[in-house]
Amino acid sequence: MPAPATFSNWLFALGLVIGIALGLAFTRLSGPLQRDNAEPWQLQPEQSNHYRVAVALEHAHSGDLTAAMEKLISLRTATDPLDALAESACQLGSSGYLASPSGIQALRIVAQFYIAQGRAGCAEQLLPPVATPKPAAREDDSIRSIAHSTPVPTKPPLETVAQPTRLAPPVQPAQRRFEAISLRSFCAADRPAVIEVSVVDYLGRGLPGQQIRARWGAQEDFFISGLKGDRGLAYADFQMSADTDYTLDMPNVAEPVGQSLRTGLCYEGNRESLKSYRVVFAER
Amino acid sequence: MRRFLLSLTLGLLLGALAGVAIGWLNPPPAARNSRLSDLAQPHRDDYTIMIAAGYAHDGDLAGALERLQLLEINELTSYLRAITERIINSGSRELDDIRMLARLTAELGGATPAMLPFLAGGSS
Numbered sequence: 001m002p003a004p005a006t007f008s009n010w011l012f013a014l015g016l017v018i019g020i021a022l023g024l025a026f027t028r029l030s031g032p033l034q035r036d037n038a039e040p041w042q043l044q045p046e047q048s049n050h051y052r053v054a055v056a057l058e059h060a061h062s063g064d065l066t067a068a069m070e071k072l073i074s075l076r077t078a079t080d081p082l083d084a085l086a087e088s089a090c091q092l093g094s095s096g097y098l099a100s101p102s103g104i105q106a107l108r109i110v111a112q113f114y115i116a117q118g119r120a121g122c123a124e125q126l127l128p129p130v131a132t133p134k135p136a137a138r139e140d141d142s143i144r145s146i147a148h149s150t151p152v153p154t155k156p157p158l159e160t161v162a163q164p165t166r167l168a169p170p171v172q173p174a175q176r177r178f179e180a181i182s183l184r185s186f187c188a189a190d191r192p193a194v195i196e197v198s199v200v201d202y203l204g205r206g207l208p209g210q211q212i213r214a215r216w217g218a219q220e221d222f223f224i225s226g227l228k229g230d231r232g233l234a235y236a237d238f239q240m241s242a243d244t245d246y247t248l249d250m251p252n253v254a255e256p257v258g259q260s261l262r263t264g265l266c267y268e269g270n271r272e273s274l275k276s277y278r279v280v281f282a283e284r
Numbered sequence: 285m286r287r288f289l290l291s292l293t294l295g296l297l298l299g300a301l302a303g304v305a306i307g308w309l310n311p312p313p314a315a316r317n318s319r320l321s322d323l324a325q326p327h328r329d330d331y332t333i334m335i336a337a338g339y340a341h342d343g344d345l346a347g348a349l350e351r352l353q354l355l356e357i358n359e360l361t362s363y364l365r366a367i368t369e370r371i372i373n374s375g376s377r378e379l380d381d382i383r384m385l386a387r388l389t390a391e392l393g394g395a396t397p398a399m400l401p402f403l404a405g406g407s408s
Contacts, residue, residue, distance in 0.1 A: 006286070006287055006290065007287065007290065007291055008287055008288065008291040009291075010291075011287075011288060011291035011292045011295065012291045012292070012294055012295040013295065014292065014295060015291065015292040015293065015294065015295020015296040015297075015298075015299060016295040016296075016298055016299040016302075017295075017299060018295070018296055018299060019295060019296040019297065019298060019299020019300035019301070019302070019303060020299040020300070020302050020303040020306070021299075021303065022296075022299070022300050022303060023299065023300040023301065023302060023303015023304040023305070023306070023307060024303040024304075024306060024307045025303075026300075026303070026304060026307065027303070027304055027306075027307025027308050028307060036322060036323075036324060036325070037322075037324045038318035038319075038322040038323050038324060038327070039323075039324065039327065040323065040327055041316070042316055042317070042318040042322075043316070043318050043319070043320065043323075044316065044317055044318065044319060045316075047318070047319050047320050047354070050320065050351065050354055051320065051331065053351070054331055054334035054335055054338065054351060055334060057334060057335070057337060057338025057341060057342075058333070058334040058337035058338060060337075060338070060341045060342075061337040061338065061340050061341035061384075062337060062380075071330070071334075100346075100347075100350075101344075101346075101347075102344050102346050102347030102350060103347075105342055105344055105347060106338070106344075106347060109338075109341075109342070207346055208345075208346050208349035208350055208353070209344075209345035209346035209347075209348065209349045210346070222393060223393070224345075224349075224392055224393065226346070226349040226350070226353065226360070227349070227359065227360045227361050227392060228358055228359060228360075229353050229355075229356055229357050229358045229359075229360065230358045233349070233350065233353065
């Protein structure tokens, strides 16, 4: 007499199918996302806005409309790529992007791009008026103002016509002035003999790309804020050597820090290290 | 009843293991939820070159750095040096792209001997 069956193939198969579905669902919800392989169209909306700004900036330099359109199309928007560009500028302009001179300058370039292609958005209304060149402006500022005064075309230009803008010289943001408002020494075993500098604007926001100069003896070296992404836009640092007095300033925009900086032995708890400094340059 | 539970439980367990293994080994590509730092290298190169072109156009170093920070790279100078040298060595980009990258890298103090020929003429 055969033994009673203790296993059902039918139920096992059902369980297997349900299990595979659950396992796949789990990995889709909390499994590893593929990184470093994304295409531009896969960018989050906010990130694709920044990508579009970059496309417009490159177009401003190269004048290559075909390349710019290809990059805008690669974002695979549901609407016309140039309308999407105008919408991106509008979103950025409404979300604090215009708080910095760099943002204003970039959005102005974006707006010029889509207006020249016969599109309109809200960014051009959000942008502050173009500043009148100061009497003491550089010689090439006059050329720039001519480049900026190009009238808006009354009809969309032919798409194949590229308008090189290379003749426009580099536009330097307005000169800022800074002041060393804080100088403190500290002792950290993991940060020996370092000058840590923060460069901030008058609202305390970090300013990248600001040049700081360290001078010692007849030598000097430059370092720039914002190069260490994990330390923020304001941060810059400089490694000191022993038995050397350093003077710190920002060439042409900030006077030297009041005292020379010199490292020496210090103790963090019972751990020996070398004295470091924190300096804050603030816009005034 | 015992037969029912045993068959179903065994099937569920094996199925779940297989499902997790398949899903883990073949992750889905990110879909419209990626950051600029997730871009594949050629597209990250594109973005970096676009920023370098923007800098060549407006000379706004602070703006260029703010935009490059979106790539979430800790050492921007090293990153720019690496990408510029890689592109110089591979010859995979236009001369003007290399010049713009070299100029931006040099501006941040990261110029290397390999970049000097591209810095001599400046960016056009």
